[in-house]
Amino acid sequence: MKGLKRIPLRWMIISLFVGAMVINYLARSIMGVAAPTILAEQGISSAQYGWITGAFQLGVLLQPVAGYFLDSVGLRIGFTFCVIAWSMITLCHALVNGWAGFAALRGLLGLAEGSAQPAGQKLVAEWFPSRERGLAGGIYNIGASFGAVFAPPLVAWAVMTHSWRLAFVVAGGVGLIWAILWYLHYDTPARHRRLGAAERDHIAAGQEDRLSARAERPSISALIRRRDLWGIALPRLLADPVWGMLSFWMPLYLARVRGFDLGQIALFAWLPFLAADLGCLFGPAVVAFLQxxxxxxxxxxxxxFTLGALMMTGMAFVGLATNPYGAIALLCLGGFAHQTLSVSVITMASDLFARNEVATAAGMAGLAGNLGVLVFSLLLGQMVDQVGYGPFFILLGLLDLLGAVILWTLVRKPQ
Structure with a gap:
């Protein structure tokens, strides 16, 4: 216990938040992993499944609302409310039947779960000096990948024990427990009773004066007029469909194209997310090396980001791989590359926007990212039975190169 007391409080806070990200992405990933079973049991078509995944993205499109809410009421109360909401919605998945019911719940889940990234960026902005933000952002985004890693074995266990419905019950129940822990242990650096003076000074000394919180609430219209916002939002529009493919469509691809059964999916479908975990750390390591x-x-x-975009070109060859394990390897490269570039551009919100507007700005960038996933999912759902997955993998392999050009063109270095 003495060793734990020597860990700076800010790193304990971010470790607690990792739990929220694990639960968040576990809850959203269960549907994709269980899709082969659910679609067969419920008689749901690929096009209808496209609308189910699209409904989730429609909900997440309201991420700026979640960000504005968190900027307005703070993380302790605001994020507790959001986690309770998404946990209850996750539990309700165990009660639904038919694609329309799933679509309705997925829309509500997207709305509640869309709070996670804005909350993470606000947490990083408030608790970490500038040189530590990349690592802190990479650490909490590891939670996203681990949530997706845990989904395949959880679904396999649930199906063998009871049914796919049990997986949603477990994820929802764990989320409710975490919300209680967050409310009891979190507060801002200015108010946290366990934060020592030395660490408080360390945090304050490493933060830019230009990003200090202001009294007024964030202005949506002012943020929209800033080219920096578009400079991080448009690359996310182009990048995030990769995560949608891995989370929602990869299990179906492995089952229908590569002939994997549920056991094989549980054995292999988590590997790209493990690779993504490494990408979460590789991106900040590249930044630290360059600094x-x-x-x-x-x-x-x-x-x-640019390095990640170059590595992402390997995703274009997934459909051409003659060996299913070669396809898995390329999907792993895609997960690694995506998180390398994703954590880099996501963290830029805390580098460019003031403390009282960072969650709103991150939410607006998240809106763009989830709009990309929505459009991609709907196109994939409508066209995959006619053209196959190959053209979509090629598209995913090239979009981030355009995103890198946009990032270099629109974002201005602060003076």
């Missing part, structure tokens, strides 16, 4: 060589923070993040 040690006197590269500006914003430029370092842009170079990390």
């Amino acid at each position: 040690r060589r006197q590269v500006d923070l914003i430029d370092a993040r842009r170079w990390a």
Whole structure:
């Protein structure tokens, strides 16, 4: 216990938040892993499944509302409310039948779960000096990948024990327990009773004066007029469909194209998310490496994004792989590359926007990212039975190169 007391409080806070990200992405990933079983049992078509996944993205499109809510009421109360909401909605998945019922619940789940990334960016902005934000952002995004890692074995266990419905019950129940822990243990640095003076000074000394919180509430219209917002939002529009493919469509692809059964899906479908975990750490490591060589923070993040975009081109060859395990390897490369670039651009919200507007800005960038997933999912659902998955993998392999160009063109380095 003495060793634990020496861990800086800010790292214990971010570790607690990792739990929320694990639960968040576990809850949203169960549907994709269980899709082969649910679609067969419920008689749901690929097009209808496209609307189910699209409904989730429609809900997440309201991420700016979640961000504004968190900026207005704070993380302790606001995020507790959001986690309770998504946990209850997750529990309700165990009671529904038919694609329309799933679509309705997925829309509500997307609305509640859309709070996670804005909350994470607000947490990083408030609790960490600038040089630690990349690592802190990478650590909490590991939770997203681990949530997806845990989904395949959870679904397999649930199906063998009872049914796929049990997986939703477990994820919802764990979320309710976590919400209680968050409410009891979280507060802002200014109010946290366990934060020592030395650590408080360390946090304050490493934060930019230009990003200090202001008294007024964030202005949506002012944020929309800033090219920095578009500079991080448009690359996310192009990048996030990869995560949608891995989370919602990869199990179906493995089952229908590669001939995997549920046991094989449970054995292999988590590997791209494990690779994504490594990407969450690789992106910040690249940024830290460049900063040690006197590269500006914003430029370092842009170079990390660009490196991830170059690696993402391997995704274009998934459909051409003759060996299913070769396809898995390329999907792993895609997960690694995506999180390398994703954590870099997501963290830029805390580098560019003031403390009282960072969650709103992150939510607006998240809106763009989830709009990309929505459009991609609907196109995939409507066309996959006619053209197959190959063209979509090629598209995913190339979009991030355009995102890198946009990031270098629109984002301005703060003076």
